[in-house]
Amino acid sequence: MIVHLVDGTYELFRYHFGAPPHRTPDGREVAATRGVLGSMLSMLEAGATHVGIATDHVIESFRNALLESYKTGEGVDPALRSQFELLEDTLRAAGFVVWAMEDYEADDALGAAAAFAREDARVERVMICTPDKDLGQCLTADGRVMQFDRRREILTDWAGVIAKFGVEPPSIPDYLALVGDTSDGIPGVPGWGAKTTGTVLARYRRLEDIPRKAGSWDVSVRNAARLVQALEQHWEQALLYRRLATVDSNAVAIGSVDELAWTGPAHGYEDAFHAIDADGAISRIQRLIG
Secondary structure, eight states: OEEEEEEHHHHHHHHHHHSOOOBOTTSOBOHHHHHHHHHHHHHHHTTOOEEEEEEESSSOOGGGGTOTTSOOSTTOOHHHHTTHHHHHHHHHHTTOEEEEESSSOHHHHHHHHHHHHTTSTTOOEEEEEOOOGGGGGGOOTTSSEEEEETTTTEEEOHHHHHHHHSSOGGGHHHHHHHHOBGGGTBOOOTTOOHHHHHHHHHHHOSGGGSOSSGGGOOSOOTTHHHHHHHHHHTHHHHHHHHHHHSOOTTSOOOSOGGGGBOOOOOTTHHHHHHHTTOHHHHHHHHHHHO
16 A cells, blocks of 8 residues: 655645636636646546645644744735635545644644554555655655655655755754755754755754764864854754754544545535536546546
8 A cells, every 4th residue: 555645735836836827707716726636636547545635724833833934824825825725625525635734734744644654564655745855854764655746756765865965854853953944934053054964963863962062073064163153052943943844743633544545526526626617627536436
């Protein structure tokens, strides 16, 4: 069994910026929703059997209460924002399990579901379908949990994370705490660039294990004393940034991987598809259910 866990918010953004606009007769913009629906049906047509899709029902989460600069929904195109709930309703009508996150984020749901699924002996592999670097922390050394960028068709495993960032997957939150993550509004620690951070964390792995005296480091980096000083001055912030970058495994509760099995559309799915001018998806669903 292969479990596919999809970042629905990323998919919605991808199709909003990548597909031509499409308005229904009543004036609603639905192009992105249509695009994601078609993409998810393609996944089923390619043989996917167990699928969970996570969305940010609201962009803000518990993290916004911890850091003022953390990402918000400010500036999101209203034509895109209006499709968040529409997408969730459409995917549920198509028969998919959808986790619409409010206190947590879609990334949290994907990470929590991956951690649960990998414990099931029947699961050969968990595919976390998103290019988001945060989810690299969820990959496993045995290859049972991997990350897949569906747009670029890039599959990333444990070794792939090391090749890209210089650190093993469990160190990704520490890495982002030091380097920062502009897409999430995490500023990072001054002076800590990607190459230096990768070198230091490849040796020490966790923030707490980085020696607080530059002379104690057994890795060679430039300006070590200055980096130690910056970390000392921003220690509490670094710990907070790591917390923000860490996937929360409490985001969703799943009783069994069997809950993710696609068994067909919900009753009345045709109406949901008609509402977004996706009549072609009806015939695709009918072929899938035989």
